[in-house]
Amino acid sequence: MTATKSPYLFEGQGSAIDDYNSPKQQLQNVVSGKSGNWGLFKKDHPLAKVHKLIRSLCIQNGWSVTNERWGEIADLEKLSRFLKSDNSPVKKPLMDMSHQELEKIIVALEGIINSTFKTKKHK
Template sequence: MKTTPYLYTGSGSAIDDYNKPKSELQNIVQGGRSAKNNWGAFDKKNKLHLTILSQLRTLQWTTKSQKWGEVADINRLSDFLKSDKSPVNKPLTDMTQQELSKIISCFDSIITKHFK
């Protein structure tokens, strides 16, 4: 990935400006809530978690990010996992493979009905 340098002309620290996207991502992940309350927090190394994030994008459950454009709305996922509509009422990171498969099947069904 090629990056192009730019001249920082803002006020404050150039280092803070450099670190701003990192703090923005943390805010997106936590959604202004603590990580314990956000059931949509995911492990980027878990392929089943990535499948669920892909399904969220397919359903257009997205939110804007200055750095990454549109990203999966994990706050909406968190609210879904906490609701009665979810087949498994647990945080994403606490689910077993079988429970994650139930969530994936649920989203497959929602996608099918949404685009039918």
């Protein structure tokens, strides 16, 4: 479930609605890579196909957000938190991983998906 925004008193220039809907500094940091997001990727990277598979596994696991332009996309913040956590087999940014390290991440994400569906199936 998505948390709603709390109301606040608008004291800026222009429209209050435009200010409310505009991307916040945190989102701009994520997009620019300044926040240390380990889930970021580049589409022209040599291992871009493997990165695409990882993003697909994130969506299958429910780690997704809605994007106005692209629809449902992988939540790179959740992926980043996973890569930094003790549950991750490789503690590195996605862009710095070798092919073998990416395969370990894929196996871990597939394991999460399998365990999630098994527990839902038995309930």
